[in-house]
Amino acid sequence: MSTLRPRWAARKRRCELGGHAGIQDKAWRIAPGLDGLGFFPPEVRAQATAVACSRPEAEGVPLARWSYAEIAQRLVALGVVVSIATSTIGRWLQAERIKPWRYHAWQHVRDPRFLELAKPVLRLYELAQVLYQRGVWVVCTDEKTSIQAREGIDDPQPAATGQGQHIAARYERRGAVQLFAGLSVPDGQTCGCCRERRCFVDFQAFLLEVLIPEAVRRGVWMICLILDNGPTHAPKQLEAWLAEQQALHHWPFEIKLFWLPKYASWLDQVEIWFSILQRKVLSPNHFESVTHLKRILLEFIQHHNRTAQPIKWSYTIAKLEKKFGDDTQDSLLPSILELIDQLAEGQFPIPAYTMEIPCLADQSSGRN
Secondary structure, three states: OOOOOOEEEHHHHOOOOOOOOOOEEEEEEOOOOOOOOOOOOOOHHHHHHHOOOOOOOHHHOOOOOOOOOHHHHHHHHOOOOOOOOOOHHHHHHHHHHOOOOOOOOOOOOOOOOHHHHHHHHHHHHHHHHHHHHHEEEEEEEEEEEEEEEEEEEEOOEOOOOOOOOEEOOOOEEEEEEEEEEEEOOOOOEEEEEEEEOOOOOHHHHHHHHHHHHHHHOOOOOOOEEEOOOOOOOOOOOHHHHHHHHHHHHHHEEEEEEEEEEOOOOOOOOOOHHHHHHHHHHHHOOOOOOOHHHHHHHHHHHHHHHHHHOOOOOOOOOHHHHHHHOOOOOOOOOOHHHHHHHHHHOOOOOOOOOOOOOOOOOOOOOOOO
């Protein structure tokens, strides 16, 4: 029989409505086990789980995330235990598969017209290659803003045996540029230009100097332009401006706008290409000047286009409806989807700008 002196621990109970208040000055005696080691009662373990599943700020602790050690400190501060090992906290939370130090970004759907705006975009992605064979070009466009030109105080050193590249930890800022880009959904190729600012006039310049000439070169008769409703794209002005340019320049094609839902940049395929650009060109960052940065960006676009492939997009309307349901029967959506299907079948649609395409021009500007 063990002669280990039993330990004492103060026990605290929650009031039914009082959270951590309602302390009762009672104590339990933690008896030794068969192996002579003490053990904590289930109430302590439950309290540790409750702390791990709470936000530190709500507990009055100025932290963003819990660690094992900080949970142990919190239990002591609450008077639940006199002391407890971090390994004990770790063993409990591992058994319950709780990792309070980990986090991931998430958000609820904020746009009441999410389904109405998302479904046409997903249908365009699904039929992009068929539409392109019919002369309808599906393009996603956006801008990657404030790309920094940083010059390291030492030149980068290439990889060697047993070592990766060496990049200077200190650098000098040489300026920044804005990259406007359009991703061709049917073939994965990209066109773009660099601008000093990201105003509506800069987006207009991108359309007139880059996207429109590319459409002429491809010989298409319609562009389905997918874009978000950020202020750079001027949702309240863009459609009217395009109509004026159409009448002025007599373009041999029509342009139809498909606006993404608010806060839904994850539906924009060009964002995937931006992530490729970030990994392959911008990280690590070593550019001697803004001119050097612009040259590398444009050269990468040409380099990428030589082997570009369509993005394998797997998020379909069926998956969207399975998650969010379908409450768009009374909207314009059925007629828009019918229009896209007619384009895929080679039928000529009604003239440009005479059919109302849902946009967010009547809502407050927002993006992402």
